[in-house]
Amino acid sequence: MARLPVAERRRRLLAAAFTVISRAGVAGATTRAVVDEAGMKLASFHYAFASREELLAELVGDVIERTEVVLAVPPAPGETLEQLLERGLLRYLDTVREAPERERAMFELTQYAMRTPGLEGLAARQYEGYRALAAVSLAEAAERTGCAWQRPLDEVAAHLVALTDGLALAWLADADDTRAHRTASFAARALSAESRPAESRPAESRPASARPAPTRPAPPAHTAPPTRPEPPTRPAPPTRPGEPA
Amino acid sequence: MARLPVAERRRRLLAAAFTVISRAGVAGATTRAVVDEAGMKLASFHYAFASREELLAELVGDVIERTEVVLAVPPAPGETLEQLLERGLLRYLDTVREAPERERAMFELTQYAMRTPGLEGLAARQYEGYRALAAVSLAEAAERTGCAWQRPLDEVAAHLVALTDGLALAWLADADDTRAHRTASFAARALSAESRPAESRPAESRPASARPAPTRPAPPAHTAPPTRPEPPTRPAPPTRPGEPA
DNA sequence: CGGTGAGTGGGTCAGATGACCCAGTTGCGT
DNA sequence: ACGCAACTGGGTCATCTGACCCACTCACCG
Incomplete structure (x- = not known):
């Protein structure tokens, strides 16, 4: 050597x-x-x-x-917040499907940390990190679709983290794509219900529900790229054709 | 011996x-x-x-x-589906808080099954069981509050399972009661959004949102009682005073 | 009431594992 | 060049672990 x-x-x-x-x-x-x-x-x-x-x-x-957001979904014109969130979640699901072992490893490491005397704190920090990432993505997603969160951002972020965890765990257990897909849709629906149209910040304001607007980013989910093996975040295969990034 | x-x-x-x-x-x-x-x-x-x-x-x-529903929430008069669901989820959260090691053990066993050659199927069956339990509870909860699910019951059940998993995992990681409580509320909100008032089955029908009705059971969540230690399902301490069971 | 086999106790055994040691070797600064 | 210390190779050692064996004994059947 x-x-x-x-x-x-x-x-x-x-x-x-x-x-x-x-x-x-x-x-x-x-x-x-x-x-x-x-x-x-x-x-x-x-x-x-x-x-x-x-x-x-x-x-x-x-x-x-090293945990990163793997959900950078490419922009899509005239997309609602819910649609954007759903695409992001499906994107996350894709990464889980592509490398289930990695996701499993993440869960196991968290559990190891939770159970090991000196490391309990790290598990908490890990989730803190997840929430922070979720928060950033949620903020961007809302902004790009002209929406605003009705509750504190980090609160919504915690919900997203819980949803992605549940989603991943269920898929890892039964590998049922259809079911996972439906749950992702549900999650998007549930999260977008926590937002309101716009806030008047940008310029316009309307009473109706989520109004289209130039979109771009998307919701997150955690996945830690191994310290080395395999590139962390990929280019983001468009789930739907949209404007080129 | x-x-x-x-x-x-x-x-x-x-x-x-x-x-x-x-x-x-x-x-x-x-x-x-x-x-x-x-x-x-x-x-x-x-x-x-x-x-x-x-x-x-x-x-x-x-x-x-042996997985059982530990969420049998006592009835409460004039409760909406959302309230009922929330109470059930909080009840679940309580059981997790009371015996975190048990919940952790459940997660670890699932993971062990997922990773062990002959047992992958068992992990899937485990989740199947969770969904079945969730379905039963959701059906009852909806009925008792005069609501009906807008989507196939087992689909909503899968969502509930994902939510409880995410909820438990997050709490196990950071033990943040406040955050967990908020997420439970969110989960209840999100799930009840998947229902509609009534269906006309019982007798009455009304356009408005969830209408009060004699309530009783509640949402589920999984927790396996150890083969022996500690009684599986407890009497259900009323979160609120209600009609005696 | 005696026999006997289900059930028990106290070992053994091979293999895996974490920790660690020590004699080299070789890159690098001088 | 030269020397030194950072780094490497090839062991060793005490434990732990899963598996398993065999002589014994006691509860119950006939």
Whole structure:
């Protein structure tokens, strides 16, 4: 093995660990399995990390920071907030379907954190991060469709996080695309019901329901790209043809 | 140890296993830990089960069948569907708060099933069971408040399951009661939006929104009572004084 | 009331795993 | 060039774990 600076070695081990966890679960992420995945010798492991526990803790923290919004849905003209939200959620569902192991790994890591003495706080931080991402996306989505949230943004964000979690968990359990699709629609409907038309900020105001407007972004959902393997956020395959990004 | 018939021994081991898993996770449920929890000798384990795997498989299946609705909310006069649903969800939240380890154990068992070769099907069955329970409760709730679901019952049930999962997961991560409460309210709001006033079935019909009516049951949520420890469904402490059950 | 086999107890065994050590080697600064 | 310390390779060690064995004993049948 080439001579690597400790930092880089740690990074590679973290990435390898995530890969192993995706494949075999946290329990399967033994020092040997990780080291093997990274193509290193066992000694290198303990040179980079004091213990397996340290690696796991680092991984959890790492994953939190790297969590990204994978829902950047391309703009679509004259779309309502609900439609925009739905597309975003379906987009999220797609990423789960494409890499179920990754999503499972995320859930497992969260659970590991919740159950491990020093890491309970990290699980909370993880959800905090999810909510923050959700909030950003929801804010943008509302703005682009000329809507405003009727309740505090972070409150709506928490709801979105709960919905995506439930959605992902259910799909992971039964892999029923149809059902998941319907639940995504429901989620979009439910969330948009928490908004009102416009607020008068932009310029116009109308009493009716969500009014079309130049759209663009979309709702979020969490998914942590492994420290290395596979590109985090992809270009966003348009669910429907829309104006080119 | 008293001389026990195999069946009883298996039952006790399953109960002990669930207890251990609640405390230490699936990974911590070693044959020795389980046997210890049950106050038996290791040999008794392999007398009752061919392997640890067999016990775990049995436990997953077991837990599915024993999943119960813990949301039987007592009746409350003149309550809307939304209110009824909210109370039920809050009731569920209470059970999670009271025994977080149990809920965590449920999630972990599901994950174990999803990842274990022969058990993937069980995870799907588990969710099927959750939906069935949700469906029953939703049907009752709608009926008692003179409402009807606008979509297929099992579709709405899937949404409820997703919502409770998301709700529980979020609470387990950050233990934020306020936030969980708000999300529960949101869930109730969102679900009741999927219903319409009445259908004309009972007798009356009115265009307005959910009309009061004799209420009684409530929404569900899943929680598997351990094979033995602690009574599964409790008497349902009235969140509000209502007619005696 | 004696036999006997279901059920029990106290081991053993092989394999996996986390931690760690020590003798090298080799990149890099000087 | 040269030396040193950062880094690597190839072990070892104590534990834990799942599986399993075999002699014993006691409850119940005949």
